[in-house]
Amino acid sequence: MHQRVLAASVGIAALALALTVVLLAQVPAAAQAPKAATPAATKPAPATKAAPAAKAWTVPRTPEGVPDLQGYWTNNSYTPLERPNGVTKEFYTLEELRQVEKKNAEREEEQTTPGTVADVHYDFTQFGLDRSQTRLADNLRTSVITNPENGKLPPVTPEGQKRAADRAAERKKQGAQYDQVQNIPIGSRCVWMNAGPPMMPPGYNPAYQIVQSPGYVTILVEMLHETRVIPTDGRPHAPAGVRSWMGDPKGHWEGDTLVVETTNFNDKVAFRGASENMKVTERFTRTSDDAIRYEFTVDDPSTWERAWKGEMPFVKIGGPIFEHACNEGNYGIANTLAGARKEEKKAAEEAAKKISTK
Amino acid sequence: MVTSLVTSGLLLAVTTVAGQAPAYRAPRTPDGKPNFNGIWQAMNTANWDVEPHAAGPSLVRELGAIAAVPGGLGIVEGGEIPYRPEALAKKKENQANRLKLDPEIKCYLPGVPRAMYMPSPFQIIQGQKHIMIVHEFAGAVRTIYMENHTEAPADSWMGWSNGHWEGESLVIDTKGFNDLSWFDRAGNFHSDELHVVERIRARSPETLSYEATIEDPKVFTRPWKISMPLYRRVEPNAQLMEFRCVEFVEDLIYGHLRKQPSK
């Protein structure tokens, strides 16, 4: 993650980054208000703290009559996918959550101060890369994973373990990280930044825009200008040979919930070690003017012994989303590789000098 | 002279006919706007060259006929782009060095209007406040702001698009471009003063007519216009697919920086 930030986008992309985050930072005042209520809203119904069904809220609808999910959203969060070791409860109190947020924000900010971490290239604060500068989608959960109930990924199957070992061996075979562009993490290469599904918050710019048209729900992801165009007309999945990073999403409405089932991933996505057989089922439910409840199930018997589930809120932010032209401004890769070649040359020269002076 | 008379006569005739023909009225979205939702694609050779051009060989011998240039009648009205002399020289240089310079080869965002006539589909997603145009090539996206029009916050590849309806037409005004995208593989180009006004209207249930006026005082002596039909992809299973080409161009861009040089 850290490397990604370093290697990607030093020039034009940085400008774009700065701009977007500035834009996003202008959270509508109204959206700020119900902050305290939000975490509770994401809690499952059977939880002890009752859901605030205080005033009768009705879901807005698009002109064609389906629930209206449109607008700008974020799932910005410090909540980890898996429950940290040592934490045993499912939910923090609000005070505890604020503590966690504060600690994380401080850790991020440290990166700003030269000397505190090994390689500070960006000023996180200046470029708005601190998550705490954007609106957080508060979540009282101690982990995104809700099932298994321990908040951890299920055990990996023998097949999954073998695949992980094979992948590691293959990576090793390819040489060191900066030997060739293909060895550099995929995000730094502007190929893929885990836009999902499932849609986990990225390190920065966790911004989304949802636009609906008859028969479609479209989600624009700021990072890498990814777009998920989800048909809701009941058509079947693409043929098995059609593989892609974002997979092939097909949606339908169950009551007021948008259910999206995605298959046809390629074997390079490898979300948490998954295979190309992964199936992700997502559920988007608008729970208030300000929030969407996002639940997902990951099903991949060739990787995990059982399916697992996660949940997080999306909350409103101000728009617009600006172009993230990552590849186009990716000076980082060329500079990093050129640097590596230079260092090798220097090392070789020094070695030669040593030999000759002996 | 004779030719130009004939041509203008013909244009007149066409205009008259078009003027008399009852204009097609597009079906409406639930909120009463012409409904352009769908997957669309141009079917012409404009991405090779927006100007009229003859068939020609590929710059890459190894590809034989497979990547040769098909001839095309062009989509520029009147045939030629009104370059300033120094800009025309740059266009020719671009064309000669296309393999090094064409942003398409490097999987860079295609810009406007090129995104509209790339040989791959795009989808129009028509929301009420925003109309999205999602392109298969490089996953490029345009957001057309239908309300709260603002200036571009900064320059970008795809520009900043404000749209409005004029009867049956969607009019899109796009500025805020950087000077890095091209119009085609022939090296036709623009500066960061590019201003594109597009007019899109339905001409039948399965076709749109697309026009764009292109203005860029740094590069052209006057505004000029392109026009072409767009075709709805009518396969029952038509869908926009992923063409994440960055991965396909990395050896091209960074191959020389490999530890073990690629053969």
Next chain:
Amino acid sequence: MNRRILAWVDVLALVIAVVSLAVIPGKAQTRSASARANNIPKPYAPPRTPDGQPDLQGFWTNSTYTPLERPRNVTKEFYTPAEAAEAEKKAAARESELTTPGTVADVHYDFSQFGLDKSQATLARNLRTSLIVNPENGRLPPLSAEGQKRAAERAEIAKRVGRWDSAESNQLDDRCLIMAGAGPPMLNAAYNANYQIVQAPGYVMILTEMIHDVRVIPLDGRPAPHRNVRQWMGVSRGRWDGNTLVVETTNFNGKNPLEGSSENMRVTERFTRVASDTIQYTFTVEDPSTWTRAWTAEMPMRTTQGPLFEHACHEGNYGLYNTLVGARLEEKKAAEAAKSK
């Protein structure tokens, strides 16, 4: 011409095409008695297509021994039938000589066996002593200054570049790119001078057997495209003038010059069905940057029997390959010989 034939080994296609053509309809032969009437259209009402165009459809040939230009020693415009038969006989004898090894420098094909003799297929007989009818001397008009200069330049280039140096330095027809006479104007191919005309509403299509070159000619009055759009066969636009199909062609690429023409050439063709078995084909060539004046030629096209078979010339072009291999071998041999001296 001879070389051209050498270069091909796609014999099968040729054989089949010509064999099927060799079945000459008897009718076509009998009309030659009235042949002098070629240029005097009798009141003939051509059949009509379902959409009302004069019907030119069918299989046609313009195979002939009549030269484009009148031979130097001939002064009259028409032969008598006897003279024409004599000229034909002589030309056919010359062709069949190509069959007998030793008679010409390099016999690779057996002309008679492979049906390459024109005399084996339908001939579109013609009493004219030349296809050119204007200038009246039956010869091409003088070259303009520009035309002379271009001809000199071409000769200069031809001197510099060896014919077998590369595929590109071979002749266009050896390369299966386009036949010299593919036109327009549609001059008479050395063999397989066969055409199929098919009409559809708004279009006349002419399929040329050689290299399956097709002309799809729109009749709706559309203008020629922008001058940048250049093609080997130009761009054709047609219209009906009474019962005559008039086709104007421009936008040539200039790489297949007709008798030294430039890319500015304009060809106007007129197709008139003058009898059930004859189309009178007249064309005028205008190219001020080559000739001091326009010139006009005329010939009949006669019905022949179909079908036309696929002439996959390039796909079976072993000749070009073998010729280049041979040239490289000979160079090697020569170099070695020079060394050993």
Next chain:
Amino acid sequence: MRARFLGPMMIAAAALLEAAPAPPQAPAQAPAYRAPRTKDGKPNLNGIWQAVNEANWDLEGHGAAPGPFWQLGAEFSVPPGMGIVEGGPIPYKPEALQKRKANFANRMNLDPEIKCYLPGVPRAMYMPYPFQIVQSTDPIMMVFEYAGAVRTVYMKKQPAPADSWMGWSNGRWEGETLVIDTTDFNDLSWFDRSGNFHSDALHVVERITALAPNHLNYEATIEDPKVFTRPWKISMPLYRRIEKNAQVLEFKCVEFAEDFIYGALRKVPLK
């Protein structure tokens, strides 16, 4: 069998005809489109047509992939396609599948398209170039921009004189549909740039039906007992080129392929 294919076709037809989204109606009830007629009373298929899909890269459904020639980057990368083969993969015999894979591995040397060879059938129908149907009573011609290929469809049945690249086509009308039966192919053409191939036992039966004024439905059943375990089918729409000045232009690609084919035999080698 037939009814199954009619279903989606008619849905599409209905969708095309009606301005509003087609109501969820049983396909069988949708009124079939009746094409305008030529003067001799046949469905009028005249026009300039073109496929808009990725089948020429690979008939079967496929994701995006790097192209076989990295120097052209994204311009020559494989665009993803849903595929036009109905119902699963092409039913190759095991040894034929091996050959298909070998073809794919050597496609930059073997694909006839690189050499500007005639495209064969059905490939000619989905090359990324237009073609024109010139429909007389008999024959019906198809004139392709790519390599200037031509097909003659004989409406009065004629026997094939010999094998050829484009095969020998006999046609007939079945109501709204032009049915073309093509045999006598040589074994040299491919179906796409992925090395899908056939033998000289190839037999293609095409069914072309107007769906709407500007669309044709194209289906072909492909049979070749030397290569496939059973007949299989492709289907796709064809689009009318509707520009006022639409025209099949000249693409004499022999010239563009010569250095590829003969470049090694130059007197002065190319750099």
